[in-house]
Amino acid sequence: MHILVIVALITVSGCSAIGVSSSEDEGLPSEDEAADRYATLDTVNATVTTVRTRNEKTTTIVTQKRERVHSFAYFERVISVTRAEETRPPRVGEDGFIIANGSTLVSYDPESNELHRMSFQTNDSATETTYPELLAAAKNNHPVSQPTPTPGISPLPVVPQKDESGENSSSAYRGGNVTVVYNGTETVDGRKTYRLELAPVSERISLQSQTLWLDSEYLFPIKRHTEFVANGDAYEYTVTYQNITFNPTFEPGTFQLESQEVPDSAQQIQFNTYESRAALANAASLPVPNPDIPAGFELAVASHRSTDPEVAMLRYESTSNDTHYRIGILNGTQNTTTGTPVQVGEYEARRTQTNRTVRISWSVNGTTYYLSRFPADTADDSTLLRIARSVADTT
Numbered sequence: 079m080h081i082l083v084i085v086a087l088i089t090v091s092g093c094s095a096i097g098v099s100s101s102e103d104e105g106l107p108s109e110d111e112a113a114d115r116y117a118t119l120d121t122v123n124a125t126v127t128t129v130r131t132r133n134e135k136t137t138t139i140v141t142q143k144r145e146r147v148h149s150f151a152y153f154e155r156v157i158s159v160t161r162a163e164e165t166r167p168p169r170v171g172e173d174g175f176i177i178a179n180g181s182t183l184v185s186y187d188p189e190s191n192e193l194h195r196m197s198f199q200t201n202d203s204a205t206e207t208t209y210p211e212l213l214a215a216a217k218n219n220h221p222v223s224q225p226t227p228t229p230g231i232s233p234l235p236v237v238p239q240k241d242e243s244g245e246n247s248s249s250a251y252r253g254g255n256v257t258v259v260y261n262g263t264e265t266v267d268g269r270k271t272y273r274l275e276l277a278p279v280s281e282r283i284s285l286q287s288q289t290l291w292l293d294s295e296y297l298f299p300i301k302r303h304t305e306f307v308a309n310g311d312a313y314e315y316t317v318t319y320q321n322i323t324f325n326p327t328f329e330p331g332t333f334q335l336e337s338q339e340v341p342d343s344a345q346q347i348q349f350n351t352y353e354s355r356a357a358l359a360n361a362a363s364l365p366v367p368n369p370d371i372p373a374g375f376e377l378a379v380a381s382h383r384s385t386d387p388e389v390a391m392l393r394y395e396s397t398s399n400d401t402h403y404r405i406g407i408l409n410g411t412q413n414t415t416t417g418t419p420v421q422v423g424e425y426e427a428r429r430t431q432t433n434r435t436v437r438i439s440w441s442v443n444g445t446t447y448y449l450s451r452f453p454a455d456t457a458d459d460s461t462l463l464r465i466a467r468s469v470a471d472t473t
Contacts, residue, residue: 107213121324122326126317126320129315133312144328182195182196215258258276272292276288287304288302296324347385348383349382369469375403389408406449409444447469
């Protein structure tokens with residue numbers, strides 16, 4: 079999954095040492111005791127407020143969530159969403175919902191009467207860092223990998239917005255190892271928490287700073303603050319759980335979609351991700367190219383949206399920096415009449431540059447192709463055109 083979906087931190091001001099002093103350490107449980115406490119937690123019910131700032135623009139989202147923990151797959155039911163301080167309407171309006179169940183996400187918005195289904199990759203690796211292991215890292219002064227799902231970001235992937243490119247708001251994010259500093263206890267929503275400061279070991283990862291407030295009884299993060307940079311955009315998230323109930327009993331089927339929950343008239347849109355270009359080509363009715371990508375780039379995601387319009391997308395990311403190439407194929411003729419004319423094989427394409435991205439697009443027989451590069455680099459147009467020609471030659 080991507081969620082997403084797409085985080086972590088600077089060391090505490092004035093502190094150069096990693097870990098905690100003996101006096102601070104006295105309040106922390108042992109790793110075994112912390113693991114035992116965390117193991118007693120199965121479900122959570124809470125009102126969750128997320129304040130997101132992206133490039134100095136702030137959005138506040140309040141959700142009522144039911145969550146199942148202790149699974150590398152995501153199980154959540156978001157039963158209400160309120161969005162403030164933004165002109166876009168909420169992704170899920172009143173009487174809508176979002177359900178994550180294993181490797182599938184379903185969201186329904188009654189205002190648009192659209193049901194979105196999304197499949198995503200899950201990682202069942204036993205090496206992922208748990209919250210009790212973060213405490214152990216603080217006690218033992220050793221780095222660990224960032225916990226997943228990435229703290230500070232909802233684990234639910236973003237349903238793609240309907241624009242002419244098929245792109246959505248997700249950004250490339252690079253994880254890595256972090257150090258952990260215990261900074262005492264604090265009270266959050268009436269509950270005692272352990273405050274942990276996470277700091278990136280390498281400058282190459284996206285994380286700038288992160289603070290976690292772990293409930294001292296269950297070792298669940300009831301508050302987290304994260305700052306990171308991805309694709310040149312600065313993000314800041316503060317996620318706070320309130321009116322929280324630990325281990326509530328949920329009705330059977332809480333994380334299942336019942337047929338009566340969605341009107342028969344709802345438009346159903348399927349969104350899937352794949353591990354390879356070949357798998358995407360087998361699933362989509364659109365012609366998926368086999369592009370000539372420069373050395374040092376690897377496939378980050380291959381995705382497909384079924385309707386409105388049908389879209390297939392390949393994204394290749396650099397293994398050494400934040401540069402990426404995105405190749406999209408759309409059913410329909412869209413946004414290929416503006417910009418500077420450029421020749422792509424036998425086709426006249428258009429070159430445009432907006433939001434630090436340079437794009438080349440053209441249409442053939444009712445299908446639109448586009449190739450974009452982030453960040454924009456006019457000196458690299460020759461590479462962009464070479465990739466574009468390979469797209470045209472293999473579709």
